[in-house]
Amino acid sequence: MIRSTHLPLLITLATFVLAYALCASAYPAMLSLRVVANLLTDNAFLGIAAVGMTFVILSGGIDLSIGSVIAFTGVFLAVILRETSIHPLAAFALVLLLTTAFGTAMGATIHYLEMPPFIVTLAGMFLARGAAYVLSTESVPITHEFYDTLQGLYWKIDGARFRLIGGLMVLTFIVGALVAHRTRFGQNVYALGGGEQAAKLMGVPVARTTIGIYAVSGGLAGLSGIVFSLYTSAGYSLATVGVELDAIAAVVIGGTLLTGGYGFVAGTFFGILIMGLIQTYIVFDGTLSSWWTKIVIGSLLFAFILLQKGLTWAAKKRAAQARMRTATGSAALS
Amino acid sequence: MKLKTTLLASVIALAPMAAMAADLTIGFSQIGSESGWRAAETTVTKQEAEKRGIDLKFADAQQKQENQIKAIRSFIAQGVDAILIAPVVATGWDEVLEEAKDAEIPVVLLDRTVDADESLYLTAVTSDLVHEGEVAGQWLVDEMNGEDCRIVELQGTTGSSPAIDRKTGFEQGIEGHDNLEIVRSQTGDFTRAQGKVVMESFLKAEGGENICALYAHNDDMAVGAIQAIKEAGLKPGEDIRIVAIDAVPDAHKAIADGEMNATIELTPNMAGPALDALEAYLADGTEPEKWIQTESRLFTADDDNMAIFNEKKDLGY
Numbered sequence: 001m002i003r004s005t006h007l008p009l010l011i012t013l014a015t016f017v018l019a020y021a022l023c024a025s026a027y028p029a030m031l032s033l034r035v036v037a038n039l040l041t042d043n044a045f046l047g048i049a050a051v052g053m054t055f056v057i058l059s060g061g062i063d064l065s066i067g068s069v070i071a072f073t074g075v076f077l078a079v080i081l082r083e084t085s086i087h088p089l090a091a092f093a094l095v096l097l098l099t100t101a102f103g104t105a106m107g108a109t110i111h112y113l114e115m116p117p118f119i120v121t122l123a124g125m126f127l128a129r130g131a132a133y134v135l136s137t138e139s140v141p142i143t144h145e146f147y148d149t150l151q152g153l154y155w156k157i158d159g160a161r162f163r164l165i166g167g168l169m170v171l172t173f174i175v176g177a178l179v180a181h182r183t184r185f186g187q188n189v190y191a192l193g194g195g196e197q198a199a200k201l202m203g204v205p206v207a208r209t210t211i212g213i214y215a216v217s218g219g220l221a222g223l224s225g226i227v228f229s230l231y232t233s234a235g236y237s238l239a240t241v242g243v244e245l246d247a248i249a250a251v252v253i254g255g256t257l258l259t260g261g262y263g264f265v266a267g268t269f270f271g272i273l274i275m276g277l278i279q280t281y282i283v284f285d286g287t288l289s290s291w292w293t294k295i296v297i298g299s300l301l302f303a304f305i306l307l308q309k310g311l312t313w314a315a316k317k318r319a320a321q322a323r324m325r326t327a328t329g330s331a332a333l334s
Numbered sequence: 335m336k337l338k339t340t341l342l343a344s345v346i347a348l349a350p351m352a353a354m355a356a357d358l359t360i361g362f363s364q365i366g367s368e369s370g371w372r373a374a375e376t377t378v379t380k381q382e383a384e385k386r387g388i389d390l391k392f393a394d395a396q397q398k399q400e401n402q403i404k405a406i407r408s409f410i411a412q413g414v415d416a417i418l419i420a421p422v423v424a425t426g427w428d429e430v431l432e433e434a435k436d437a438e439i440p441v442v443l444l445d446r447t448v449d450a451d452e453s454l455y456l457t458a459v460t461s462d463l464v465h466e467g468e469v470a471g472q473w474l475v476d477e478m479n480g481e482d483c484r485i486v487e488l489q490g491t492t493g494s495s496p497a498i499d500r501k502t503g504f505e506q507g508i509e510g511h512d513n514l515e516i517v518r519s520q521t522g523d524f525t526r527a528q529g530k531v532v533m534e535s536f537l538k539a540e541g542g543e544n545i546c547a548l549y550a551h552n553d554d555m556a557v558g559a560i561q562a563i564k565e566a567g568l569k570p571g572e573d574i575r576i577v578a579i580d581a582v583p584d585a586h587k588a589i590a591d592g593e594m595n596a597t598i599e600l601t602p603n604m605a606g607p608a609l610d611a612l613e614a615y616l617a618d619g620t621e622p623e624k625w626i627q628t629e630s631r632l633f634t635a636d637d638d639n640m641a642i643f644n645e646k647k648d649l650g651y
Contacts, residue, residue: 034407231426233429236423284408290401
């Protein structure tokens with residue numbers, strides 16, 4: 001029997017397959033390897049950030065700072081590579097350290113000051129965006145040779161290029177899924193999402209887990225920023241505005257419950273692909289306004305939220321029935 | 335043998351014609367619709383494509399480079415015959431342009447250029463901002479014909495390249511004519527409201543009768559300034575000559591009403607020359623110049639401005 005917790009993931013998968021089939025029937029070229037490679041390359045930065053967002057939402061929180069952190073990372077890298085002779089790898093390490101520390105600080109604020117994640121990460125969003133503007137208001141090109149080397153790494157079949165950044169996204173999803181489903185930290189995240197009080201009673205280290213979640217989200221936003229800088233060969237403080245909202249949408253379309261506790265990292269992967277597919281279809285069509293992307297994603301989100309509500313309601317009802325049955329059972333016994 | 339050669343030759347000669355006759359599909363990645371001019375560019379591009387029987391795939395990037403890169407990749411995957419891009423920023427195009435080149439899809443840049451190797455695109459169609467300023471300056475030189483003239487200048491957004499280039503161009507245009515002097519120059523931020531406010535301060539500082547001409551870096555500021563001049567009790571276009579750049583519909587209307595004297599067109603028709611170059615290239619491989627400069631046409635009261643206004647007002651400005 002299919003467990004109801006798996007149902008959203010299955011629906012996401014079905015949506016993806018159906019959407020792809022519809023696209024392919026309209027435009028056979030959508031089945032080409034090129035489109036597959038493009039989906040991976042073009043959504044790499046969003047996908048990596050969405051893995052972090054999955055952990056945050058699984059724990060019942062939210063992280064609004066992601067888009068700003070990505071932009072900050074890009075500008076930071078561009079400026080530091082322009083001003084100093086530091087190697088990009090060292091710069092990557094430095095910026096990952098910075099963004100992880102930034103996430104850690106937000107997590108600590110959320111836990112110790114008992115502030116809602118919404119407010120704390122909103123402050124983080126302004127802070128990171130502001131910091132990016134202070135570094136540079138203009139788009140700063142990155143011309144380091146090492147960037148060319150990294151951009152030159154791809155696996156080419158039939159004209160399709162599977163690039164490094166697409167691979168990195170897939171790897172992030174695999175590691176993310178393993179951490180979520182195979183480690184103590186992952187279990188704690190799910191427990192926290194099920195309810196903080198209950199998690200405490202079960203002996204979940206709430207402080208460490210909360211801080212860890214936002215540290216992971218910050219760090220992955222940093223990684224996403226590195227990928228974005230590879231994608232555009234530049235750092236621009238105006239870039240990736242609103243990416244956090246796209247990431248949240250991908251997580252929800254991927255079947256993760258917005259209230260936390262239920263969901264799969266793999267679902268987010270398909271959420272990302274569905275969103276990418278919609279964009280690709282609209283470009284292939286070429287007559288639709290590209291704002292339709294937002295309308296379709298909005299409708300999908302709404303449908304998935306309704307589905308979540310329905311499932312939660314059904315689960316509650318079943319639980320209530322079960323309680324009633326045990327109650328009547330014990331009454332009959334006595 | 336000879337017949338065969340002739341046949342073969344004619345087949346080869348006809349092949350491009352057949353390709354021409356087959357419908358061309360061209361992808362167009364537009365920045366967005368942040369200004370009236372941009373919207374007009376989109377409309378004109380669609381019209382130009384329709385006129386030539388080209389199937390135009392249009393993608394609006396909503397001001398985001400990642401959306402443009404995605405759109406270009408999708409165009410390549412779809413196998414379009416050519417791609418037009420109005421790039422949102424100058425950097426970060428090498429990878430995706432290389433992919434287009436690999437797939438042998440020619441790319442034409444519209445309205446702005448990019449920091450990428452020239453071999454990665456077929457040509458760029460842009461206007462010459464300095465030249466626009468020069469045309470404005472030259473018009474005033476001819477108009478004054480040696481008479482003394484104190485000029486006030488409404489600059490565009492400080493530091494923006496149109497503001498810098500249009501200022502330089504105008505100064506080049508009036509160079510060597512000592513009768514013309516720029517007495518005040520301030521930014522009006524390219525907006526109507528600021529144009530009016532700054533013109534009011536010019537009128538107060540200099541006295542309306544001491545200003546003979548206004549040069550505005552765009553029409554919107556000029557239209558705002560016209561309001562200020564009227565409120566000061568002067569006749570715009572007569573007491574103070576007005577020349578600006580862009581040739582938006584409202585400027586044509588102002589010229590038709592006699593409230594403005596001249597405007598230089600920043601044509602929204604970048605696609606026309608671009609598609610001409612593309613069709614020639616696809617037909618027989620004619621390589622265009624790397625830079626196609628659009629015409630900076632001067633409009634004065636001699637033109638039928640009402641007709642142009644009616645033509646332009648539906649383009650989306």
